[in-house]
Amino acid sequence: MDSKKIKNIVVVVSGLDEEYQYNIILGMNKFAEEHNINVSYFAAFVGMVGSKTFDIGERSIYNLVDYSRFDGALLMTNTFGSAEIRENIFSKVRSSGIPVIVFESHEYPEFYDIRIDNFSVMKDLVNHIIRHHGAKVINYISGPLANPEGKARYDAFLSAMEENGLTTEEKRIYYGDFKSYDGKLAIDDFVNSKLPLPDAFICANDSMALTAISSLEKLGYKIPDDVMVTGFDYTFNARNCSPAITSVKRPLYSAGYTAMNVLFNVIEGREQPRSTVLEATAVFTESCGCKNAETDDLISYKKTTYRKIEATNNNILMVNRLTAGLAETETASEFFDVINALISELECEKFQFCLTEDWQDAFNTGSLTTSHNGYSGYMTAPLIWDNGQRRSVGYYPSSNMFPEGFEERSCVNYFLPLHFGDRCLGYYIITNGDFPIYSLLCHTLTMVLSNSIENIRKLFHLNKAMDELNRLYVIDPLCNIYNRNGFINLADDMFRECVAKKQQIMLSFIDMDGLKFINDNYGHNEGDFAIQRLANIISSCCGKGSICARFGGDEFVIFSVNATDNDVTSLEHRFNLELENINNLITKPYVISASIGSILTLANENDTLYSIIKMADDKMYEIKKAKKAARKSEKI
Incomplete structure (x- = not known):
């Protein structure tokens, strides 16, 4: 194998705006930069709006991937709640024959895996709550059990409860989906159950723990005086909120860097271990009543928080301007003019807007039920913004994924879906820009673009219908001359x-x-x-x-x-x-x-x-x- 040739790596992931994905991606991107690797992320925001129909459209992006065109794959399938989607991805990548790294799963011996020991560290955390703080009654806010990490943490909770002779009451378990809002729903469920307040709420991640604490405090409970709350992941918000949340610190950046390193060596023909296990550490702090073990120093916290607020405010302004501009467009040409004028604010090198060739058709815009992969056989790229230069590509096979082919240089590409409900409209690609992983508004941008292009499609057909009505008003249908x-x-x-x-x-x-x-x-x-x-x-x-x-x-x-x-x-x-x-x-x-x-x-x-x-x-x-x-x- 030619070691000088640019290696093209595909990464499949769900969600980009969580700290888990963010830190792992930073590690992978660092290794890719150091070793001249071209990385392409195919990502969707599933489960964000509570609509199964919407999620079908989001997941269409995974059907776009032609694994045979890549040298290797990194599958963050632990970020998926659906076992069916994971198996569909595994099936496709198997048939390609390329080397594969899977995160947080050792159930597939044909793949290499990178894992963080979720079970042991979660069990340590639960044992601490029981043995050190004397908890007897515990509620558990779970992640999806179809997810390997969600299952490992759930099993660890059950194991710790059993070892300590405590009864696990099914009605004290809430099955969430790792989403922030699940923490609120879990507390609402607890309130409706009329059960006595437990000694602790053990949460499967920090996102749910943060909203659980907020909901409990609104009910008048004090943390940890009235009830303890723990999380998992030791995110920035979790360690710097008040009270700081007892959680699990995982080497996420290292996991991403290591995964890319193992895959690169396999591609290069160097023997690598089939399984790599990284250790995590429980951090006991204020939300369980322990002393604050570690937080970011005040100056670092203020700088980070200010940067987050500034970036969010700038992104909100950009998205609002884009939304207002797109609302005034009536044609596809006007639509792309508005995007072209604002896209530089994403601070990327290249932006490619790709649509199915039949996106303007009345009903068949790449319907997932009629197309083999959710996309038409050919795509069109009406807008390619490249370092301030604008061009377009008429038609290209959807299997190419990139309108102009793979770049022969080290790049980081983010593929994100464009759809309306479950109807696939296309996708867009951001190259060498971190907006998809740092901004909380990436999904909002995607929905604005999708809804606006759908409005253009509908307006196109409305105008056609109006033209036809006008024609019928003045043309005799039998003779096809004026009436x-x-x-x-x-x-x-x-x-x-x-x-x-x-x-x-x-x-x-x-x-x-x-x-x-x-x-x-x-x-x-x-x-x-x-x-x-x-x-x-x-x-x-x-x-x-x-x-x-x-x-x-x-x-x-x-x-x-x-x-x-x-x-x-x-x-x-x-x-x-x-x-x-x-x-x-x-x-x-x-x-x-x-x-x-x-x-x-x-x-x-x-x-x-x-x-x-x-x-x-x-x-x-x-x-x-x-x-x-x-x-x-x-x-x-």
Whole structure:
């Protein structure tokens, strides 16, 4: 294997705005930078809005990955709550044959794994609460048991309870999803249960512990005087809140760096251990009643907090400006202009906006139920922003993932899904910019972009529908020429212009002969056929400066501006000749026939369009009467 060739590594992860993912990604990115590796993260924000339909759209990004185009994969499948999604990812990566590192799972011997010992350290924490603080009744706020880390921490809690001779009451367990809001829901569930207050709430992570403490304090409980609360992960917020939360400190940055190191060595052909276990440490502090073991020093805390607040405020302003700008767009071109104007504020090198080739279709925009991977076979990249330069790519195979192919340099790429509900619209790629992992508003940005492009799609179809309604208002659907409304709207303007310019106008009124005979003897389908053929003849006779219309059931008009006597003669001659030709061509058991009466007059202010039409109608009627009289005399 060519060690000088850029290595392309894919990382699959759920969520980017949690400290766990953030710190592991920092470690992986550091190793990638040091070893000239091109890393591509495929990420979604599943479970954020409480909608299963929405989550289907989010997860579409994982179907985009073509693992065979990468040299290796890092699977942070421990961040997924769904076992089905994990198995789908494992199945696809197996078939690619590339080396794989899995986080927090040793259940797949064909993969390498990087693990932090969740079970032992969680058991140490629970034993501390029981043995050191004398807790007897404990509530547990669990992560998803389908998640390997959630299961390991849950099993550790049960094991510690059993070892200490304590009973685990099922009604004192709340099964969450590692989301911050689960802490509040768990306390709401406890309040509704009417159970006595426990000695402690053991939480499977810090996010849930923080909201659990907030909810308990709103109920008037003091932590840890009334009840102890513990977490897991030892995040910045957990160790610097008041009270500081007893938690578990894990070597996350080291785990990310080590995982990338192991994968790189495997790709290079160097033998590596199949399993790497890193140790974690329990930190006992204020929320369980222990002395504060360690917190960030005040100056460091203030700087970090200020940077977070400043970045969040700037991001809010950017997203608000983007939202306001996109709200005023009515076309795809305007939409991309607004994005292009603001995208530099993401502080990235490259931004690629990619849509399914059929994103504007009425119903089939890469539906997950109709496409093999949630995306159309081809994508389009209408906006590529590259260090301030703008360009686009017409179409490219969705299996390429990158509109312009892999970069032959060390890059960090974040792929994020664009969708509306469960309907896949595309994705966008941020290259060499940390916005997806540091900003709390990355998911908000994604939803703004997705909702706005969906609005553009709907507006596109609304305009098409309006155009069609307008067309139906002025076009006769059977004959595909103007109807009475369309004729009057257009011809009236033409008539007024002729009056102003003192030009002659010609108006011909045409009435079909024998339509009732055709309908009664051969059916209305044949009657419609005859009307259509007559309309085609009339349309073909309508030259430059003329318009024609179906004025009624079997009545038609032709209106011509700046006409002469020759125009009248020429029109009627051609009309009668075309009638003869069509009858010779169709060989029907009936004859398509019509009477035409034409008026040539100088337009003046005393006339109206309707008065001219009436004059032509009267003349046509005289001709029709003469034709009937002639037929009667022939029979005699």
